[in-house]
Amino acid sequence: MWTYTDGAQPVKAYRQAAGAAGAGTWVLVDQRTGNLAGSAGADEFTRRFRPVDEFADVPGLSGYLGTVTGADGTALVDLVLDRNPFMLANGPGRVARPHVLMVPRLHHDGWSSATPAELAARHTAMTMVAAWYATLDDGRAVFAANDSAPNLDYRHDADPASAGHRRDPGSPVTRNPRQDVQRAHLHAFFAEADPTENHESPEPQGRAVVAEGRRAFGDAPGGDAVAVARDTAVLAADLRAAARPWGGSYCSYQPGPDGPGWVMPALGTAQDEFNRRLAAADGLRAEPDPKLGGAVNLVRPSLDDAGRRQAAQRAVARLRASFAAFAAGRGLDPQSLPGT
Numbered sequence: 001m002w003t004y005t006d007g008a009q010p011v012k013a014y015r016q017a018a019g020a021a022g023a024g025t026w027v028l029v030d031q032r033t034g035n036l037a038g039s040a041g042a043d044e045f046t047r048r049f050r051p052v053d054e055f056a057d058v059p060g061l062s063g064y065l066g067t068v069t070g071a072d073g074t075a076l077v078d079l080v081l082d083r084n085p086f087m088l089a090n091g092p093g094r095v096a097r098p099h100v101l102m103v104p105r106l107h108h109d110g111w112s113s114a115t116p117a118e119l120a121a122r123h124t125a126m127t128m129v130a131a132w133y134a135t136l137d138d139g140r141a142v143f144a145a146n147d148s149a150p151n152l153d154y155r156h157d158a159d160p161a162s163a164g165h166r167r168d169p170g171s172p173v174t175r176n177p178r179q180d181v182q183r184a185h186l187h188a189f190f191a192e193a194d195p196t197e198n199h200e201s202p203e204p205q206g207r208a209v210v211a212e213g214r215r216a217f218g219d220a221p222g223g224d225a226v227a228v229a230r231d232t233a234v235l236a237a238d239l240r241a242a243a244r245p246w247g248g249s250y251c252s253y254q255p256g257p258d259g260p261g262w263v264m265p266a267l268g269t270a271q272d273e274f275n276r277r278l279a280a281a282d283g284l285r286a287e288p289d290p291k292l293g294g295a296v297n298l299v300r301p302s303l304d305d306a307g308r309r310q311a312a313q314r315a316v317a318r319l320r321a322s323f324a325a326f327a328a329g330r331g332l333d334p335q336s337l338p339g340t
Helices: 042-048 114-135 154-158 236-244 269-282 306-328
Strands: 002-005 010-016 024-028 036-041 064-069 074-082 100-104 140-147 186-191 194-197 209-211 224-230 249-253 261-264 285-290 297-301
Touching: 010 154, 024 042, 024 306, 036 042, 064 114, 064 306, 074 114, 074 140, 074 306, 100 114, 114 140, 114 186, 114 236, 114 306, 140 269, 186 269, 194 224, 224 236, 236 297, 249 269, 261 269, 269 285, 269 297
Parallel strands: none
Antiparallel strands: 002 010, 010 024, 024 036, 064 074, 074 100, 100 186, 140 186, 140 249, 194 209, 224 261, 249 261, 285 297
16 A cells, blocks of 8 residues: 555555456555545546655755765755654763665665666665764664556556556566565664663563674575665666666665665565564564564554653754764765765
8 A cells, every 4th residue: 555645644554456457446544543434436536646755855854864966966866764663762971873865866766776876875875874883883884675566557547648657557667565665765774783772661570672783684584585786787687687677666674784685576575584683773662563464573663742742853853963964074064974
């Protein structure tokens, strides 16, 4: 299911096709409960609702860090802090763990559609973020993406006369069930050098939870992962070729900006293993998720509590100041980081 909005209320929805040439009926789902909340015909739905693009204006987000530009000054890739840091405080006086997202300025459903220039800018952003993390408790950057196939069902109903929006009804397009936004982006997780107590995840028995940091990550994820090239000139083609049997959607894993890279199906064994490693690194939980058919999912902290939400806002402000100082120390303008 994708997320859509009528300008006032976001809603999850999925399309029930009427046949090879017929318009679909859209089933609406309540985001909070997961219960059915009605339906709408294709004409009504595409007239009222539009797909939500959470990254339509990254520089306008509170966690915006900077932008990698091309040689001509064109904005290529934006950097922004995730609005929900995985861990706000590992101990007294500690700065929150950063969690940076890298987003192409122009819309792409996945990095497999990005241009070589955008992929080169992404690598510049990865290198920059990894260097910044290293100044924060010798942190290591671990990169991962959840990229999706295009939202062809909506396009089909919005413009059924367009040949580019038609699809073979016998070859359904699947989307990445772990992907909640309709734009390519890359996570930069923070893995510390040494095990650290997680003060936000007390065990029921009162024992401290230890976050393993980088020790939790190995190189190869194993299972159904497929190795891909690191060369930005051919990376998009490699991603497309590897993800084609999975309906075009995939997850990825790369330890460090120049480490080996893998892609994997969103609900496969390799992605399960990556989520277990990520949970161990942060001192969180990873467990089977019924909404994903039993695939292992990371249990992320919530910002429902007002005090924790305010702490997250303070953490984002501190991390933005830290990144700005890091860039300034290298003579760089965060809003125009030169690409390679």
